[in-house]
Amino acid sequence: MGKLYVFDHPLIQHKLTYIRDKKTGTKEFREIVDELAALMAFEITRNLPLEEVEVETPVSIAKSNVLAGKKLGIIPILRAGLGMVDGILKLIPTAKVGHVGLYRDPETLQPVEYYVKLPSDINERELIVVDPMLATGGSAIEAIHSLKKRGAVNIKFMCIIAAPEGIEALQKAHDDVEIYVAGLDEKLNEKGYIVPGLGDAGDRLFGTK
Numbered sequence: 298m299g300k301l302y303v304f305d306h307p308l309i310q311h312k313l314t315y316i317r318d319k320k321t322g323t324k325e326f327r328e329i330v331d332e333l334a335a336l337m338a339f340e341i342t343r344n345l346p347l348e349e350v351e352v353e354t355p356v357s358i359a360k361s362n363v364l365a366g367k368k369l370g371i372i373p374i375l376r377a378g379l380g381m382v383d384g385i386l387k388l389i390p391t392a393k394v395g396h397v398g399l400y401r402d403p404e405t406l407q408p409v410e411y412y413v414k415l416p417s418d419i420n421e422r423e424l425i426v427v428d429p430m431l432a433t434g435g436s437a438i439e440a441i442h443s444l445k446k447r448g449a450v451n452i453k454f455m456c457i458i459a460a461p462e463g464i465e466a467l468q469k470a471h472d473d474v475e476i477y478v479a480g481l482d483e484k485l486n487e488k489g490y491i492v493p494g495l496g497d498a499g500d501r502l503f504g505t506k
C-alpha cells in the first residue's frame with residue numbers, strides 16, 4: 298500500500314488554517330498556496346541523495362555536498378495544481394514541469410482528461426504530482442494512470458487537503474505511490490466536496506465561480 302505522510306510542520310499547519318478561512322480572498326489564497334507548496338517541497342525532498350564535491354572558499358578548499366543529479370519532474374493537475382508549481386520551483390528551479398489537464402464532471406464526479414504535455418524523459422524522472430485537493434481520488438488516480446501509460450515509474454502525490462475516501466481509493470489504485478498531505482480531513486459531502494476542506498481550490502485560486 299502507498300504510504301501516507303502528513304506534514305506536521307507548524308508553519309504548514311498555520312498556513313493551512315488561513316486558506317481554509319472563507320474570508321481569505323484570492324490574492325492572499327494564491328500567495329499562501331504558493332508558500333505552502335514551497336514548504337511541502339522542502340519536506341518532501343529531505344531524502345534526496347547528495348554527493349560530495351570540492352569548492353574553493355575565500356579561505357581554503359571545502360568538501361561540501363550537492364544534489365546527486367537526481368532528475369525531478371513536477372506534474373500539476375490542471376488547473377488548481379498550477380497554484381503549487383511556482384512555490385516548488387523556487388526551491389527546485391531545475392525541475393521539469395509536465396501538465397495533465399483534468400476536470401471533474403460535476404454530475405458524475407468522474408475525471409475528464411483534456412490535456413497532457415510531459416517532459417520526454419519522464420521514465421527517468423522522480424515525479425511529484427501536485428493538486429491542492431484529493432477528494433474522491435478520481436482525478437489523481439486518472440492523472441497517475443496517464444503518467445504510467447506514458448512510461449513513468451517513480452511517482453509521489455502531494456496535496457494540501459485530502460479526504461479519507463480519496464486516500465483509500467488512491468492507495469488501492471496505485472499502491473506504489475507515496476501520498477503527502479498537509480491536512481487529512483473528515484469526509485466528503487454529497488456533492489463530493491471535502492468537509493471541512495476549503496471549498497473549490499481552483500475557483501479560490503483563480504477568482505472564478
Ligand code: PRP
Nearest residue numbers: 375376377400401432433434435436499
Ligand atoms: C478539483 C481539484 C482536483 C479534483 C479533486 O479540480 O483541484 O483536481 O477536483 O477531486 P477528486 O479527487 O474527486 O477527483 P476540478 O475538477 O474542480 O478542476 P479545476 O482544478 O479546473 O478547478
Ligand code: URA
Nearest residue numbers: 432490491496497498
Ligand atoms: N475539489 C475541490 O476543489 N474541492 C473539494 O472540496 C473537492 C474537490
